[in-house]
Amino acid sequence: MSKLLFFPDQGSISSFKHESEIAFIAVLGSNFTYEALQMISPNVMQWNEQIWIIDLRSCLSYWSAQAKKNNTSVFDYIRGICDRIGSASGYYASVAGDPWQCILLLGVLEEKGMQGFISIQSNMGRNFYTYLSWQVWQRSVKSLIQYLYANNLIRRSKLIQHEQKLSHMLASIKKLGIHYPSEISDMPAYQIRRRYGRWIAAVWGRTYKAQNDQQEYNLDEYEDIIPWVAYREKIVPTITRYLDFPLKQWDQIQDYLKQDLHKLSLLDSFKNTHRIISLEWLVVLQNLDEVPLTIFFRHPYNLRKEPPHFRTALLQMFFQYESYQFKVAADQNDDILQETAIIGWQLKITQTLEVSDTSQQLFDDSNDLDALIALENRLQVPLYSYQHYDSWVPEESFVIKNTREYATAINQSMENQYQFKHASSKYHPLYIYPRPQSFKSESKSGVWRFVERVMDNWWKQPSSNTFRDYYQYINLDKNLWLYQDSSGQWYTHGIFA
Amino acid sequence: MNSISTSTVTMNQLTQASKLCHGSLPLSTQCTDLNKFFDGGLHWGELIEWGIPWGLGGRQVPLHFLAAAHRMPGNRPLWCLWVHNRKPLQVYPPALAAKGIHLDFLRFACSEKPIHELKAVFTESLFKLIILDGVTSINRDDCAFLSQMARKHHMSIMLLRDQLLNPDSGNVWARRRLNCWHDPFSMEYHLEGIKGFPINRMNIRL
Numbered sequence: 183m184s185k186l187l188f189f190p191d192q193g194s195i196s197s198f199k200h201e202s203e204i205a206f207i208a209v210l211g212s213n214f215t216y217e218a219l220q221m222i223s224p225n226v227m228q229w230n231e232q233i234w235i236i237d238l239r240s241c242l243s244y245w246s247a248q249a250k251k252n253n254t255s256v257f258d259y260i261r262g263i264c265d266r267i268g269s270a271s272g273y274y275a276s277v278a279g280d281p282w283q284c285i286l287l288l289g290v291l292e293e294k295g296m297q298g299f300i301s302i303q304s305n306m307g308r309n310f311y312t313y314l315s316w317q318v319w320q321r322s323v324k325s326l327i328q329y330l331y332a333n334n335l336i337r338r339s340k341l342i343q344h345e346q347k348l349s350h351m352l353a354s355i356k357k358l359g360i361h362y363p364s365e366i367s368d369m370p371a372y373q374i375r376r377r378y379g380r381w382i383a384a385v386w387g388r389t390y391k392a393q394n395d396q397q398e399y400n401l402d403e404y405e406d407i408i409p410w411v412a413y414r415e416k417i418v419p420t421i422t423r424y425l426d427f428p429l430k431q432w433d434q435i436q437d438y439l440k441q442d443l444h445k446l447s448l449l450d451s452f453k454n455t456h457r458i459i460s461l462e463w464l465v466v467l468q469n470l471d472e473v474p475l476t477i478f479f480r481h482p483y484n485l486r487k488e489p490p491h492f493r494t495a496l497l498q499m500f501f502q503y504e505s506y507q508f509k510v511a512a513d514q515n516d517d518i519l520q521e522t523a524i525i526g527w528q529l530k531i532t533q534t535l536e537v538s539d540t541s542q543q544l545f546d547d548s549n550d551l552d553a554l555i556a557l558e559n560r561l562q563v564p565l566y567s568y569q570h571y572d573s574w575v576p577e578e579s580f581v582i583k584n585t586r587e588y589a590t591a592i593n594q595s596m597e598n599q600y601q602f603k604h605a606s607s608k609y610h611p612l613y614i615y616p617r618p619q620s621f622k623s624e625s626k627s628g629v630w631r632f633v634e635r636v637m638d639n640w641w642k643q644p645s646s647n648t649f650r651d652y653y654q655y656i657n658l659d660k661n662l663w664l665y666q667d668s669s670g671q672w673y674t675h676g677i678f679a
Numbered sequence: 680m681n682s683i684s685t686s687t688v689t690m691n692q693l694t695q696a697s698k699l700c701h702g703s704l705p706l707s708t709q710c711t712d713l714n715k716f717f718d719g720g721l722h723w724g725e726l727i728e729w730g731i732p733w734g735l736g737g738r739q740v741p742l743h744f745l746a747a748a749h750r751m752p753g754n755r756p757l758w759c760l761w762v763h764n765r766k767p768l769q770v771y772p773p774a775l776a777a778k779g780i781h782l783d784f785l786r787f788a789c790s791e792k793p794i795h796e797l798k799a800v801f802t803e804s805l806f807k808l809i810i811l812d813g814v815t816s817i818n819r820d821d822c823a824f825l826s827q828m829a830r831k832h833h834m835s836i837m838l839l840r841d842q843l844l845n846p847d848s849g850n851v852w853a854r855r856r857l858n859c860w861h862d863p864f865s866m867e868y869h870l871e872g873i874k875g876f877p878i879n880r881m882n883i884r885l
Contacts, residue, residue: 497799550758553805554786560799565760565786568772580772610774612738616767629863656863661736676771678736679812 204257204277204301207236208284209264210292211273216413218267220536222260224459227281228413230325233288235281237410240459241535244482261299278302281408282388285325287311289318312364314389316355319363323348323385326408333411344381351378363389381407419452419531421445428468428523432503435524436496442529443492447485452531457482459533463499465506468523475502480564481555482535494559501562574636576675577616609633609654611663611676618673621664628657638667654678706808706835708743709750712883716870720747723807723833726826728853730844730873733813736861739885740868741810741837742778748808749781756784757807760800762793764814790814794821801825804832812839822852846873 207222210233219226225237238245242256249259257277264275274297276287287302290310300307327344330336336344354377360366367390375383384407421442429435446452461477477498488494507522558565566582573579609631633652640648650665652675663676705720714720721727721744731737749756761770766789772782786806790796793814800806801824811817817825817838829836843858850856855875861868867882 550755550805553803554758557799557803557805561788562796563788563790565788567786568770568782570773570776570782576771576773610777611771612742612774613765613768614771616769660734661861661863662734677734677768679731679734679738 204242204260205237205239205279206281206284207238207260207264207275207277208281208288209234209236209268209273209275210288211268211275212271213268214273216415217536220534221267222263224533224535225410226413227411229285229329233285234413235284237281240533241482244535257301264299272297275299276302276307280388280391281410282326282385283311283391285322286314286318286389289322290314293318312362314363316352316361316363319389320348320352323382326385329408333409335409335411343379347378347382351382415451417451419446419449421449421529422526423528424526425524428525430521430523432500435503436500439496439499439529440490440492442527443485443495444489446529446531447489452485452534453536454486455537456531456534457484457537458531459483459535461495461499462528462530462532463502464528464530465503465524466526466528468525470525473506475499475506476532477502480558482537483559494556497560497562575639576610576614576636577618578639612679614663614676615674618665618675621662621672621674626655628655628660630655633663706744706747708747710743710883710885712881713740713743713870713885716872716876716878716881716883718877720744721808721835722854723835724830725854726822726829726836726838726852728822728844728850728856729837729839730842730856730858731839732843732860733841736863737859737868738812738839739778739861740859740870740883741839742775742780743885744835744837745775745785745808745810746779749784750779756781758805759785759808759810760788760806761785761810761812762788762790762797762814763812764789764791765812792816794824801828801832801836804834807834808837809834810837810839813841814838815841819850819852822850826852826854844873849874 208229209219214234216226216228216234219234219236223236223238223241225240227235227237229235238260245256245260249256252259254262261275264273267273268275274288274291276284276291277299278284278287278301283302287300287307287310290313291297291300293315294310296310300310302308302311324345327336327341327348331338331341351374369386371383371387374386388407423438423442425438429438458479459482460479463475463477465473465475467473477495479494479498483494485492485495510522554565568580569583571579571581631654633654635649635651637649638647639645648668650667652663652665655662655664661678662674663678664672664674666672705714705717705722707714707720729741731740745759745761748759751757763770770787775785776782788797788800791814793811794801794817800809822838825836825838828834838853843860844856853874856873857876858871858873859868865882867884870881870883872879
């Protein structure tokens with residue numbers, strides 16, 4: 183059975199790939215234990231005995247809200263936490279959008295004896311990364327090979343093969359007299375591939391990912407050079423249920439689930455400061471098939487706050503269970519939803535976020551926002567809101583925001599809203615197309631009203647359009663927001679609904 | 680003397696705001712004619728069914744109630760929710776802000792089956808004004824549920840249908856039913872009360 187994952191939206195996760203400069207942190211320091219790292223993210227990976235990699239993407243919006251609340255940046259806020267954890271014995275930490283680049287930068291920092299929290303995007307981080315030595319690169323690639331082997335991701339034969347290819351490459355580099363990897367950073371990955379094989383090319387491609395992204399060569403196949411093996415605690419809060427008789431109806435199932443959630447919340451391995459990010463509900467069907475259903479919470483969920491009804495958890499479990507049933511019905515081309523009998527399950531808390539005393543107040547405030555956050559956890563589809571952006575191009579004048587990002591904005595003055603009100607035209611439609619549609623109409627009879635002329639982003643490729651003339655076009659059955667670009671083409675951009 | 684009158688005004692405003700929040704005062708817009716047609720404004724605890732032909736500009740009228748919910752004298756704006764299912768179209772927020780709607784207090788959801796997918800929204804009282812725009816899946820049973828929840832939580836739920844309502848086919852669960860359309864030539868909005876309105880017809884300019 184394949185694992186069913188329904189939210190968070192894949193789109194929202196993948197978008198971090200491009201824009202987030204603090205998606206991953208690699209840390210080296212004796213005080214950085216798994217328990218301590220839980221304060222930063224539930225998703226951490228042990229690279230070797232000393233180094234940990236933290237994946238921040240699943241909780242970045244949470245830290246963003248926390249940082250705003252403290253009038254600081256996410257980077258500074260997380261640096262503060264790392265300082266608190268590692269200041270006693272000193273630590274090295276590197277921040278980047280890619281785990282492999284984190285490892286490399288960490289190697290440079292360690293080599294130079296530069297302790298602290300440094301981002302690859304900062305001037306200092308960029309300079310350090312430019313002077314990445316072959317020794318550090320070689321050491322890091324070797325540690326990557328060891329990591330893959332230790333986690334049974336490659337066989338011994340592959341391990342030997344990778345090491346041989348690496349030695350060949352470094353021997354050639356020595357012959358050519360190239361002092362630093364950055365000297366050949368613009369070398370296309372396919373040239374490395376031709377000489378030293380696919381895997382070394384993949385590692386090379388990721389080392390200078392930004393440069394290689396610009397090239398025509400497709401780097402998608404390199405996405406998995408570091409398969410993420412999340413660190414799991416030896417004792418995971420788990421409850422197993424063996425039913426005396428098969429159950430089909432949700433009403434019956436949920437009564438047992440309530441009992442199990444209650445037991446789960448009382449386990450010693452589940453701490454009071456834990457907030458759940460995801461649960462795994464492994465359902466055992468009557469035919470002994472096991473269906474893993476992953477239950478994600480949009481916001482960290484406090485299980486101990488909800489007994490005896492556990493409404494939030496039960497609703498999300500119901501949505502996943504129902505989606506699974508729909509999927510089964512669709513696979514069987516069956517229009518009627520067949521309820522499958524369940525004979526047992528296992529409930530496991532797979533990801534938690536440790537809430538420290540300083541950050542706990544965001545969860546425990548009893549205000550509207552807290553109610554909204556709790557409500558959002560109980561819905562099948564997400565709620566979203568918008569924020570203005572100062573841009574004259576209509577589709578760039580707003581951005582979708584989630585609730586946590588609004589946590590602090592809500593108390594800001596309303597004046598900004600009303601300033602915008604005066605600045606914007608009342609002849610704007612209620613609905614727009616995210617991408618303007620080509621307007622083709624045999625007859626253009628009707629009322630045309632010129633609305634405004636706006637400049638287009640002519641300096642951004644591939645657009646070469648200089649301006650847009652917006653019109654309101656009204657005929658008997660349409661009331662559209664159209665524009666004509668500088669080449670005379672017509673587009674429908676919105677509908678006056 | 681001045682300070683006394685100022686404090687009296689403030690107290691009056693606060694009292695009014697409190698009444699609004701507790702549902703004893705209707706939510707009135709800045710358009711007097713619209714308030715008159717609605718018998719003082721939008722009454723809390725009601726399901727209102729609107730027939731607004733799609734794509735002709737008639738949805739500007741319900742937006743005025745949304746703006747009114749965000750213009751609460753002496754109080755924080757009320758939380759509102761706009762639900763639609765019009766992919767690939769999306770709501771254009773600057774148009775809402777231009778009407779005085781506070782985007783921080785307005786949430787959106789794109790849902791085909793809101794009663795199922797957003798059930799908690801209706802069973803809890805956080806959102807005071809909910810607009811269901813062009814959601815075709817809502818049937819009589821759903822209307823019964825919405826009406827019950829609106830009454831229970833003192834919220835106002837507006838169901839915007841994409842076509843004009845037929846007076847011959849009723850909806851017992853909607854406290855009020857009306858048709859609304861925009862005449863682009865006279866620039867007037869035509870309101871036609873089908874159920875629950877003191878005035879049958881009115882043309883207004885917004």
